[in-house]
Amino acid sequence: MSSILVADDEKSLRDFMVIMLEEEGYQVVTAPSVEKAIKLIRENNFGLVLTDIRMGRSNGIDVLDAARNALPDTPVVMMTAYASAETAVTAMKKGAYDYISKPFKIEDIQLIVKNALEKRKLSTENRFLKTALNDRFQISNVIGKSGAIQKIFDLVEKVAQSKATVLITGESGTGKELIAKAIHFNGNRKNYPFVSINCGAMPENLLESELLGHEKGAFTSADSLKLGLMESANKGSFFFDEVGEAPLSIQVKLLRVLQENEIMRLGGTKSIPVDLRIIAATNSNLSELVEKKSFREDLYYRLNVIPIHLPPLRERKEDIPDLVEFFLNKYNARHNKTYINGIDPDALKVFEWYPWPGNVRELENVIERAVVLETEERIRKTSLPDELLGQFSPDKIQVPGLEQSDIDLEKTLDQIEKKMIANALMRSDGIINKAAEKLNLSFRSMRYRIEKHKLKDKSKNDD
Ligand SMILES: Nc1ncnc2c1ncn2[C@@H]1O[C@H](COP(=O)(O)OP(=O)(O)OP(=O)(O)O)[C@@H](O)[C@H]1O
Ligand SMILES: [Mg+2]
Incomplete structure (x- = not known):
């Protein structure tokens, strides 16, 4: 009362x-x-x-x-x-x-x-x-004591207060969005919006009107004025996710925001000033896209003012134990079933050998699943999914899209190969010779495939 x-x-x-x-x-x-x-x-x-x-x-x-x-x-x-x-x-x-x-x-x-x-x-x-909200994106909630992550923390703290454009690169699931939010919520724009758009998730014309908005009558269905996302994020930060997938028409608009700090609504005649901090992320190699002419070179340089690269999880395995503990706490709280207070050493060992193609997101999913399934107080090896344990036999391999006619065979076979190689490596404690034997491959052929799929564990490459 x-x-x-x-x-x-x-x-x-x-x-x-x-x-x-x-x-x-x-x-x-x-x-x-x-x-x-x-x-x-x-x-x-x-x-x-x-x-x-x-x-x-x-x-x-x-x-x-x-x-x-x-x-x-x-x-x-x-x-x-x-x-x-x-x-x-x-x-x-x-x-x-x-x-x-x-x-x-x-x-x-x-x-x-x-x-x-x-x-x-x-x-x-x-x-x-x-x-x-601010708490959730405190640097303390981004986990990792590896040198690579610590350097990123320093950088985030330094750039958070500025308006400098940041380009975050890294494989899927490495934490690009998390870092983008950490930059926003630790800076002086934190009380203004953080707005994001996934450039790969929308058809070109829709993306354009979402970003820029439109004047009344700009096209047949535009029966009233609509503010675009960039205008609505004014004074805050704008996150361009998967920027490598932005069509060229959108790249031009983005360049204009970066150069002139202004936008023009679709069907509009006057420029509207916007004050935005741009953060972009991509899991593709932008400089390669520039070479292929599918990404504008001038835009690439404008975006790449402060590059932040998130290394894949397999290159910073020392972060795994802390991440496991962090996700255990998170999912214990969320599912409050039995309280799980740790992980068996041989289960942790599996984690350290598995190459985590889906990076931190995959680790997080594995922990959530284990928290739900585990009946003991500690996560045991038996509560981990098959692909981590290497118990699959050829008939257990799921072939994605087997029933579909328009499947990309090369790509699918490549994915299966990557899974099997990763698995064999994991079952052999990362020793290439042993893994090659398990798949009936020569050492050289195995090494070639490991490199092709970027599965190499740096600490163990000379056996
Ligand atoms: N260092 C970390 N500490 C804690 N959680 C993390 C860390 N890195 C990633 N995560 C968590 O992992 C999940 C995936 O992260 P995020 O969505 O930021 O990845 P991403 O790089 O944007 O992936 P994608 O390219 O697939 O969009 C999120 O739930 C995120 O909170
Ligand atoms: Mg993302």
Whole structure:
């Protein structure tokens, strides 16, 4: 229940307010003077303050000031005996929520109180949500003590405060989006929007109108003005995910934002200034795309001001134990089944040999699955999926799209080969000779395939 402070030097008014507001279910505290009101404000967390503008020789604005300082989320409503527009305006400028002239109707004050309390609820919730969100992207929630990740942390902290464009590269599931958010939520734009778009997930014309918005009548179905995502992210950060897949027409628009800080809505005639911090991510090799002329060279240089490369998980296996613990806590809390407090050493060993083609995301999924399936207090090898354990036999291999006619055979075979090689390596503790034997391959052929699929574990390449 919200308690309300009523400050007024007139006893009859205080009594009236107490009766009326208590009837509505509120708890009411009264103060006959400015001094008393300020004292109460410093000692209590009121949901709402109603104060007279003039109390004897003292000024109700002082009550307003005290409330703004001590209780920033608490709305303050000013009551005035004569509708003095001037003082009311001063009060509003200083942050009063509203004002009401005496004598007032019961319904009027009831409505103002109700609305003011509603507003307070919203602003408290908002603040709470913002802190919760910011916490989630604290650097402390990005896990990893490997040198590579530590360097990235330093870089993130340094660039977060600037507006410099960042290009994040790395295989799928390495944490590109997580780092993009960490940059935004640790910088001075954190109270403005973080908006993202996946350039590969939408047809070209839709992507364009989503990004830029359109004027009324820009095309047949544009029956009203629509703000684009870039405009709505103003003052915040804009995340271009899979930027390598952006069609050339979108690349031009992006270049314009980077160079001129402005956009033009579809069907529009004037440029609209935008203040955006651009973060882009890709898991393809942009410089190769530049060579193939499917990515603009000028855009590539504009984006690549601060490159951040996230190495694949198999190249930073020292991060695995901490990541496992982090995800165990996360999914224990989410599924609160049995409490799982660790992992068996031989299960962890599997983790350290498996090449994690899906990187951190795959590890996270494996842990979530194990948390759900495990019946013991520790994750055992038996709760891990088959592809990690290398127990599959040829007839257990799932062939994706076997029933489809338009399957890319080369690509599918390649994926199967990668899985089998990775698996054999894992079952042989990373020793190439042993793994080659398991697949009936020569050492050279095995080594070639390992390199082709980038499955090499750097610490073990000379056996
Ligand atoms: N260092 C890390 N610490 C904690 N969680 C991580 C870390 N890296 C990645 N994750 C988690 O792994 C999952 C995948 O990360 P994210 O979505 O950022 O990857 P991505 O590189 O954007 O992948 P994709 O290219 O497939 O979009 C997320 O749930 C993310 O929170
Ligand atoms: Mg992503």
